[in-house]
Amino acid sequence: IVRDLLDFARPAAKNLAAASEPANVDAAVHDTVALVTPQKSFREVNLEVDVNPSLPAVRLAREHLVQVLLNLLLNAADACGPGGHVKVHAGPAPDGVCVIVEDDGPGVSAQMRNRLFEPFATTKDVGKGTGLGLAVCRGLVEAAGGTIDLDATHTAGARFVVLLRAAPV
DSSP: OHHHHHHHHOHHHHHHHHHSOEEOHHHHHHHHHHHHTTSGGGTTSEEEEEEOTTOOOEEEEHHHHHHHHHHHHHHHHHHHOTTOEEEEEEEEETTEEEEEEEEOSSOOOHHHHTTTTSTTOOOSOTTTOOSOHHHHHHHHHHHTTOEEEEOTTOOSSEEEEEEEEBOOO
8 A cells, every 4th residue: 555655646756667678568467467366366266368479568667567467457356256257468559569457347337437547546345445556557557658548348347458658679
């Protein structure tokens, strides 16, 4: 919680994401999967990973990409619960890489969609989340020239789309 608050409150720290070493998306996804699979929330969740291994490196630093993916995956597992299905897909995009994290949970309510990336906006019970995760994710992704959004057209759960710019060669 404290780290999330500091990341959110110090925009200068987020600008380090753009200046750090470019990230290998395939490696970052697999690092994140290795972190989440032992977690209690993933013990009864089916996790599917589909990553093109020949994607270009992206401008977002590897540790920040792992942080973004970790947040999205843990949120997805919490949303769909035991017996649920979470999928991570990464493929080429016009200016870089598109990473999609989706789940088959209840989705995001219409009233929450407009506030989803605001600090302290949460649908979790008291003590289960701070509402800072997605706000921090957006700050990290945007500092590296990318975007993160909820796909409002996806109705079978929630789908988050992260577009990351390719790092200069």
